[in-house]
Amino acid sequence: MNILMIEDNESVSEMMQMFFLNEGWEATFKYDGKEGLDAFLEEPDKWDMVTLDLNLPSMDGMMVGREIRKLSSTVPIIMLTARDSESDQVIGLEMGADDYVTKPFSPLTLIARMKALHRRSELAEQGTATTQENDDVFDVQTAHFKMNTKTREAYLAGKPIDGLTPKEFDLLFTLAKKPRQVFSREQLLELVWDYQYFGDERTVDAHIKKLRQKIEKVGPQIIQTVWGVGYKFDDSGVAE
Known part of the structure; x- marks a missing residue:
């Protein structure tokens, strides 16, 4: 992976550098919010993963994350947040982060989260790269809704649901492939x-x-x- 880590604590970055090297990953470190955003904007297709601290100088992590999401709905973002900042965690997820890790954290925990998120992202990219002849094959199709995991597209009443992040797409697919089945939060977390x-x-x-x-x-x-x-998926209320 090619990782952009935006983190103002240099000791954290130095620690993670060793673990990234051990995994064979390349990493670029930025210690300022605006510098981190500029690095992403300069080469948006370069990055396989962004780790983003919320408390950054110049521009806070929330703003950086929103700007990154405007340009890319697919790059995986893991935010790093203080253990007691519950509201920051929720807001961060709402702004488009795919996951969060609380500080202080174990480097092995962060690596595990990154691997899991990257695995999902790779599957999505492989699906998008499939040949056009398979584009009209929908993995989920009801009277009002259809979803294609190869092209990562979802339609409601013939209209595309745009801007889905990888996790939002996977969440919708998990619910939609079993209409009206109720999933607990714990089940969704695991799936x-x-x-x-x-x-x-x-x-x-x-x-x-x-x-x-x-x-x-x-x-x-x-x-x-x-x-x-x-939660459950139910499109029976959609008008004909």
Whole structure:
């Protein structure tokens, strides 16, 4: 992987550099929010992963993340946040981050999260690179909704649901391939994120909120809350 790490703590960066080298990954380190954003904007196709601290000089991580997401809806973003900043974690996920790791963190934990996220991203890229003759084959298709995992496209009532991040797409696919089945937050964490979050349900809720906002731009809501249990996909309320 080619990693852009935007982190103002040089000791953290130096520590992670050793672990990145051990994995055979290349990394560029920026210690200022604006410098980090400029590095991404200069070569947006270069980066396989961005790790982003929220507390940065010049430009905070929230602003940097939003600007990166304007240019790329697919580059995986892991944000680093203080353990007690619950609101920052939720806002960060809502602004488009795919995952977060709380400080202080184990380097091995961060590496594991990065590998899991990269694995998902690679599968998405492989699907997009398939030949055009397969573009009209939909993995999920109902009366009002269809989804193609090869082209990473989703349509509601014939209209594209645009700007889905990798995690939002995977979350929607997990729900849609089993219509009306109720998934608990714990099940979604395991199915979509590839590993256990040890009961941290805010991750699911934040991604559901952002996913719903994008769905509502093209039609009625198809992600339903089942109170006290979790979420389900149901497009029966979409008008003919």
